[in-house]
Amino acid sequence: MGLMDFIKKQFIDIITWTEDADGTLAWRFPMADMEIQNGASLTVRESQMALFVNEGKIADQFGPGIYKLTTQTLPVLTYLKNWDKLFESPFKSDVYFFSTRQQIDQKWGTPQPITIRDKDFGAVRLRAFGNYSFRIADPKLFYTEISGTRERYGVTDLDGQLRGLVLQNISNAIASSGIPFLDLAANQLMFAQALTTQLAPEFAKLGLQLEGMTVQNLSLPEDLQKVLDQKIGMGMVGNDMAKFMQYQTAQAIPKFAEGAGSGGGGIAGDAMGLGAGVALGQVLAQNLAAGLQGGAPAGPAAAGVKAEDVMATLEKLGDLKSKGILTQEEFDAKKAELLKKLV
Numbered sequence: 001m002g003l004m005d006f007i008k009k010q011f012i013d014i015i016t017w018t019e020d021a022d023g024t025l026a027w028r029f030p031m032a033d034m035e036i037q038n039g040a041s042l043t044v045r046e047s048q049m050a051l052f053v054n055e056g057k058i059a060d061q062f063g064p065g066i067y068k069l070t071t072q073t074l075p076v077l078t079y080l081k082n083w084d085k086l087f088e089s090p091f092k093s094d095v096y097f098f099s100t101r102q103q104i105d106q107k108w109g110t111p112q113p114i115t116i117r118d119k120d121f122g123a124v125r126l127r128a129f130g131n132y133s134f135r136i137a138d139p140k141l142f143y144t145e146i147s148g149t150r151e152r153y154g155v156t157d158l159d160g161q162l163r164g165l166v167l168q169n170i171s172n173a174i175a176s177s178g179i180p181f182l183d184l185a186a187n188q189l190m191f192a193q194a195l196t197t198q199l200a201p202e203f204a205k206l207g208l209q210l211e212g213m214t215v216q217n218l219s220l221p222e223d224l225q226k227v228l229d230q231k232i233g234m235g236m237v238g239n240d241m242a243k244f245m246q247y248q249t250a251q252a253i254p255k256f257a258e259g260a261g262s263g264g265g266g267i268a269g270d271a272m273g274l275g276a277g278v279a280l281g282q283v284l285a286q287n288l289a290a291g292l293q294g295g296a297p298a299g300p301a302a303a304g305v306k307a308e309d310v311m312a313t314l315e316k317l318g319d320l321k322s323k324g325i326l327t328q329e330e331f332d333a334k335k336a337e338l339l340k341k342l343v
Contacts, residue, residue, distance in 0.1 A: 010034045011090050015050075015069075016043040017097040023155035025136060026147035027097045035090035042067040047101035049139045053094040053149075054080045058140055094149075098139040102211050103155050106132050108166040113221075116171040118181040125221055126185075130192065132166070132213040134203060142207030165202050166195070173198035182228055188215040310338045 052059040059077040071078045109129030147153035177194040184191045203210040321331040
């Protein structure tokens with residue numbers, strides 16, 4: 001190279017990167033035809049790492065700090081270039097900066113219902129969505145597996161790949177957790193933990209660290225949701241069968257009232273047509289009376305009945321009669337029985 005060419009040639013003596021706000025994960029320092037001056041200053045800020053790459057081969061890596069670039073601070077590059085320890089000439093090398101801060105509020109979701117295997121139900125279709133956060137933990141691995149020689153690599157470039165990983169591993173997460181799906185569905189935090197356990201190794205293969213994951217919504221097919229609601233209801237009443245009967249009665253009343261209000265058709269009409277309506281009416285009345293009397297069975301043996309409790313029970317029985325759930329004869333019989341308690 002002639003003297004004039006050497007004078008015109010530009011040299012780099014400061015290498016640094018100020019992150020932008022658009023989610024950049026990896027950025028290549030612009031070299032063009034310039035060379036790095038021996039003794040140049042390298043500044044790596046907190047939440048950054050820098051990587052030197054020589055002719056496609058990864059060389060030295062730097063964490064946060066300020067460095068003077070010499071053969072002593074670039075041992076791998078010195079070895080690759082076969083430099084003498086006293087070599088002080090400018091040199092060429094690609095320098096990549098990586099952002100290691102958390103990338104938060106990354107969205108994931110199931111565009112369509114997905115089918116998972118469950119030990120209780122066999123197969124379940126569900127939809128879910130939430131968010132997660134991650135950071136670059138291994139710049140060398142991220143460079144070789146993901147970003148490569150691109151001038152810039154951003155969060156948006158990686159978004160589709162990571163969403164796919166989440167969807168691909170939902171079924172495995174539930175299966176490997178050993179927790180029944182109904183329990184996971186009732187506890188979104190437990191669901192998120194199961195997903196995190198499954199996904200963390202998959203993220204690590206890309207040089208990433210999964211920092212956190214949330215499940216913000218989980219929607220189930222209608223039939224499975226009914227089963228879950230019943231399980232929650234059973235949990236509320238525990239092992240108290242009297243309370244469970246009252247819970248079941250409360251669930252059934254709207255359906256029977258709807259059937260009676262439509263001219264005797266539907267569930268109530270079919271049940272009464274088979275002679276089951278009378279038995280149902282008696283169970284309803286007995287459960288309501290037992291609930292008002294603190295769980296004691298209705299009958300002559302009941303003692304200490306208050307007038308206001310009897311009147312309240314009669315009002316409820318009258319409401320059942322008006323809806324067609326109790327016949328007039330059943331209402332009159334129960335009314336006479338209750339009034340005797342006041343004598």
